[in-house]
Structures are given as structure tokens and as C-alpha cells.
Amino acid sequence: MSNPQQLRYSKEHEWLSAVEDGVATIGITEHAANALGDIVFAQLPEVGDTVTAGESCGELESTKSVSDLYSPVTGEVVEANQDVVDDPALVNSAPFEGGWLFKVRVSEEPKDLLTADEYTEFSGS
Amino acid sequence: MTVTPPRLTALDALHRSLGATMTDFAGWDMPLRYASERDEHNAVRTKAGLFDLSHMGEITVTGPAAADLLNHALVGNIGSVGVGRARYTMICREDGGILDDLIVYRLGETEAPEYLVVANAGNAQVVLDALTERAAGFDAEVRDDRDAYALIAVQGPDSPAILKSVTDADLDGLKYYAGLPGTVAGVDALIARTGYTGEDGFELFVAPADAEKLWQALTEAGAPYGLIPCGLSCRDTLRLEAGMPLYGHELTTALTPFDAGLGRVVKFEKTSHGDDFVGHDALVAAAARAETAPPRKLVGLIAEGRRVPRAGMSVVAGGQVIGEVTSGAPSPTLGKPIAIAYVDAAHAEPGTAGVGVDIRGTHEPYEVVALPFYKRQK
Numbered sequence: 001m002s003n004p005q006q007l008r009y010s011k012e013h014e015w016l017s018a019v020e021d022g023v024a025t026i027g028i029t030e031h032a033a034n035a036l037g038d039i040v041f042a043q044l045p046e047v048g049d050t051v052t053a054g055e056s057c058g059e060l061e062s063t064k065s066v067s068d069l070y071s072p073v074t075g076e077v078v079e080a081n082q083d084v085v086d087d088p089a090l091v092n093s094a095p096f097e098g099g100w101l102f103k104v105r106v107s108e109e110p111k112d113l114l115t116a117d118e119y120t121e122f123s124g125s
Numbered sequence: 126m127t128v129t130p131p132r133l134t135a136l137d138a139l140h141r142s143l144g145a146t147m148t149d150f151a152g153w154d155m156p157l158r159y160a161s162e163r164d165e166h167n168a169v170r171t172k173a174g175l176f177d178l179s180h181m182g183e184i185t186v187t188g189p190a191a192a193d194l195l196n197h198a199l200v201g202n203i204g205s206v207g208v209g210r211a212r213y214t215m216i217c218r219e220d221g222g223i224l225d226d227l228i229v230y231r232l233g234e235t236e237a238p239e240y241l242v243v244a245n246a247g248n249a250q251v252v253l254d255a256l257t258e259r260a261a262g263f264d265a266e267v268r269d270d271r272d273a274y275a276l277i278a279v280q281g282p283d284s285p286a287i288l289k290s291v292t293d294a295d296l297d298g299l300k301y302y303a304g305l306p307g308t309v310a311g312v313d314a315l316i317a318r319t320g321y322t323g324e325d326g327f328e329l330f331v332a333p334a335d336a337e338k339l340w341q342a343l344t345e346a347g348a349p350y351g352l353i354p355c356g357l358s359c360r361d362t363l364r365l366e367a368g369m370p371l372y373g374h375e376l377t378t379a380l381t382p383f384d385a386g387l388g389r390v391v392k393f394e395k396t397s398h399g400d401d402f403v404g405h406d407a408l409v410a411a412a413a414r415a416e417t418a419p420p421r422k423l424v425g426l427i428a429e430g431r432r433v434p435r436a437g438m439s440v441v442a443g444g445q446v447i448g449e450v451t452s453g454a455p456s457p458t459l460g461k462p463i464a465i466a467y468v469d470a471a472h473a474e475p476g477t478a479g480v481g482v483d484i485r486g487t488h489e490p491y492e493v494v495a496l497p498f499y500k501r502q503k
Contacts, residue, residue, distance in 0.1 A: 034146075037358065038163045040455040040462075041431045061433050063162050063358055063454055066485075092161070 002120075003029060004096055009119035010072035012054070015096065016113060019106055023078055026071065027100040028060070028091065031123045036062040039088040044069070044080040044102050051077060051102075053110045058101075060091070072113060075104040134179035135275045135333035136340055143354055150357060151247035153180040158356035165359040166457040169322050173281035173347055174355035175340065178328065182249020183274045184242040184256060188265035191238040195229065196398040198259040200382060200408065203240065204396030206231045211302045211319055215382050215390050216252055221407030222378035223385070225252050226370065228319060230304045241270075241304075241315070241330070245372045259403060275336035279343055280326030280363075282501075283350040288327055290346045292316070301325075310342030321360060323367025324501055362454045365465065368425065368497025374436055374451040375423060375465055381408060383415035386423045421448060422473035425498055426491040428462035432484045434491070439483040440466050447472045450482060458499050465496065 201214030233239030294307030440448035448468030
């Protein structure tokens with residue numbers, strides 16, 4: 001697998017798109033999706049929620065376990081991916097594309113987000 | 126600190142070449158899944174799946190008094206098992222607590238009795254020790270055969286057709302819970318019609334050196350049918366849908382077979398040692414208790430929502446804890462989360478209203494149903 005170059009990554013295995021008009025798209029990496037296994041339920045933050053970098057803002061449930069979803073940045077949620085709520089398997093099949101999770105109007109982003117190459121080294125895949 | 130390296134099955138390299146996600150299970154490095162565990166689950170329900178179950182613990186019991194020993198050591202009437210047949214049974218402590226659930230295959234003819242006892246991986250040593258200790262005074266030998274066998278299972282509605290294409294053994298004459306020696310893909314095997322998936326299927330006990338050859342032959346024979354390799358993750362959801370207990374979850378030393386709703390495996394009338402089997406007195410009391418005042422009952426729960434119950438979560442009703450989830454998972458067949466749980470008898474009737482599971486602080490509504498969740502059409 002390869003981690004798209006244009007994204008940045010957190011050590012909690014989320015990715016963050018380039019910020020456009022103050023808004024960034026957030027998802028989990030293919031590495032994380034593979035580690036979780038088939039995702040069967042996604043509880044995403046709701047539009048208007050404030051999310052804080054590094055804090056839990058939802059959960060992803062797979063066959064074997066439930067995992068907290070973290071936001072890589074601080075800001076206000078402007079959209080949640082209803083397609084993923086309806087069909088959580090999208091996170092497994094297209095984690096970097098149709099399986100995105102939510103969009104945030106970014107107010108603050110941590111300085112330690114990783115580049116694709118750094119994340120590849122960090123995650124080992 | 127001593128670090129014990131994980132035990133590897135004879136198929137370890139093959140699993141890795143197939144890209145399996147491996148997991149530790151009772152000290153063994155086992156395939157959890159190869160790709161999507163949901164696809165693997167559905168393959169077993171609709172076509173066929175191939176499993177490496179070499180972590181299971183085989184113990185051979187031989188000798189003139191082999192049946193007497195097993196009647197004494199186990200709760201079932203093993204003396205009544207015919208040659209070539211198998212029996213689901215349990216081994217209990219003196220206080221009735223379940224040490225393990227087992228399948229016992231009767232292999233040898235009457236003149237040379239031989240039984241293969243298959244224990245759960247995590248309990249194999251405990252079962253071996255107990256059988257060895259209980260064999261004192263019997264003209265019988267208990268042999269640790271864990272390293273003598275690899276175990277490969279082919280499960281699913283197409284498994285008879287697939288197996289037929291690689292063996293001349295009389296599979297049509299092989300009933301559920303029966304086993305016969307035969308040759309499969311040129312390999313000597315004990316062919317057993319048993320499984321842990323709720324589907325028709327076979328378990329093949331072979332020498333570890335033959336495991337890879339057999340696996341490859343079954344993979345090729347199964348390809349036209351859509352057979353795929355399957356890991357322990359789907360094995361768990363398959364058995365859960367089929368309402369089959371898993372040791373450490375539904376079965377523990379704190380419970381008797383009667384507490385687990387499996388009192389039928391206890392036979393007080395045996396061909397030998399009827400009132401002299403380990404746990405007899407405690408189990409008589411447990412049977413009476415289950416009849417008159419059952420504390421809790423094992424039930425199925427089906428979610429109305431989408432959050433998944435997990436082992437250890439509380440079952441609640443009217444703000445009170447009335448039970449505990451022992452196994453839970455999203456059910457691929459039902460398309461909903463399901464659980465097996467012990468609940469107070471007052472709330473155990475199917476259709477009981479107002480029952481929920483406390484999932485991280487939220488009381489999610491659940492429907493109480495009788496087990497199993499899934500039964501195959503025969």
C-alpha cells in the first residue's frame with residue numbers, strides 16, 4: 001500500500017488533506033483500516049461539533065473491537081461522511097477516498113503532523 | 126522474565142505467503158484473517174472455507190480400559206460411542222466446574238480400543254494432566270499427540286463436493302459426528318464430519334509433514350466452488366451465529382454444564398462407572414438446581430441498533446444489571462450485532478421486553494431470542 005503524498009498524517013493513524021478555504025478532510029489510513037479489519041459501525045462527530053487535536057471524537061467498530069476516532073486537528077466539524085455511516089465498509093475499501101470521515105474548519109493544527117514518508121516509516125507500511 | 130516464542134503450525138509459511146493477518150491464540154501464532162473476515166464468513170455460509178486448526182490439542186487414549194477411563198474422567202457416556210463415531214462431551218472438576226469441552230472420536234476396533242480426544246488449545250495441557258491423573262488404576266494409556274497432528278477443516282455447503290474430488294473415502298456414508306480413516310489427496314487422514322461453523326463440513330487430522338500438500342490440494346479442488354482460506358475471526362462469528370459455546374466465554378470452571386444449558390452432555394447412566402465419574406455428586410446437585418431454581422440462563426441477544434456488544438458488558442433491564450455478555454460480534458448473516466449472554470431467569474424468555482446492553486455507558490436496546498441465531502437448511 002502507499003500513503004498519498006499530498007496528505008499529512010497523525011500518529012493515531014488519521015490523515016488530513018490540504019486545507020482549502022480553511023477546511024480540511026480527515027480519514028483513517030489504509031494501515032489503520034487493515035489493522036481494524038472489517039469496519040461495521042462508524043460513529044462520527046456531528047456538524048457543529050468542536051473537535052480537539054489528539055482527542056477522541058467518535059468511534060469505529062470492527063468485527064473484533066471498537067477503536068476511538070481521534071481528530072488530527074482542532075476545529076469545527078462542517079461535514080460528516082453520511083456514505084460511511086450508511087456503509088462503513090467504505091473505510092476498508094477506499095480509506096483515502098470515498099471512505100473519508102469528516103471535514104473540519106481548522107482553527108489550530110499541531111506542529112508534529114507527519115509527511116507521507118514519515119508516516120510510512122512510523123507505521124511500517 | 127521468560128518469553129515463550131509463539132508456537133507455529135506446519136502451515137505457518139503458507140499463511141504468511143497468503144498475506145494472513147496473524148494473531149496470538151493460546152500461545153499459537155494463528156491466521157486471524159486473510160482478507161475480509163466478512164467475506165470469509167460468507168464463503169463458509171454459502172460455498173466453502175478452508176481453516177488451519179492445528180492449534181487444537183489431540184490426546185490419544187488406548188488400552189483395554191480406555192472406555193472405562195473416559196467414562197470415569199469425562200461426564201459423557203463414552204462407552205456407548207460406536208467405532209467410527211464421535212461425541213461432544215466435557216471434562217469437569219470434582220466440584221462440577223467445566224475444565225474444557227471436548228470431541229472424542231472412537232477410532233480403534235473393540236479388540237484394540239483407541240480414542241482421540243480433541244481439546245481446546247488453551248486447555249490442552251490441563252486436559253492432558255487431568256486425564257493422566259485420572260488414569261491411575263486403569264489399564265489404559267494417555268498419550269500427548271499434540272505434535273502428531275495438523276488439523277485442516279473444510280467447512281461449508283460445498284465442502285462434500287470439494288472433498289469428494291480428492292478422496293475415494295465413502296463421504297456419503299460418513300454421518301455428522303463420525304470419523305473414518307482414509308486417504309485424501311494421497312495423504313493418510315482421519316476424516317471427521319465435524320466442525321464449529323454451523324455448516325456441513327469436515328475436519329482432517331493429518332501428519333504435520335503432509336499438511337501443506339493437503340492444504341494445496343483442497344485449495345485447488347475448491348477453487349471452482351469459491352473456497353477461500355479462512356481465519357479464526359470468521360470462525361468465531363460462525364460459531365457465534367450457530368450458538369456454539371466457546372471455552373473461556375460461555376464455559377468456565379465457575380460453571381457446570383447445567384449452568385451453561387448443556388446438561389444433556391452429562392450422563393448419569395453410563396455403560397461403566399455411572400456414579401463414579403469425576404464431578405458426579407456436584408453435577409447431581411447442579412442438575413436439581415437447574416431444574417428448580419436456575420440462576421441465569423444462556424440466551425441470544427439481537428441488537429436494534431448498530432453498536433456491537435462485547436464479552437464482559439452488562440445486560441440491563443429497568444436500570445438494573447441482569448446479566449453479562451459472554452460473546453458478541455457483528456453478525457454477517459443477520460446484518461446486525463448479536464451476543465450470547467447469561468441473564469437472570471426472569472428476563473431469559475424470548476421476547477422479554479426492555480432488555481439492553483450497557484455499551485460504554487449507553488443502554489442499547491436488545492431483543493432476547495433463543496439460541497441459535499442461525500440454523501442451516503438440511
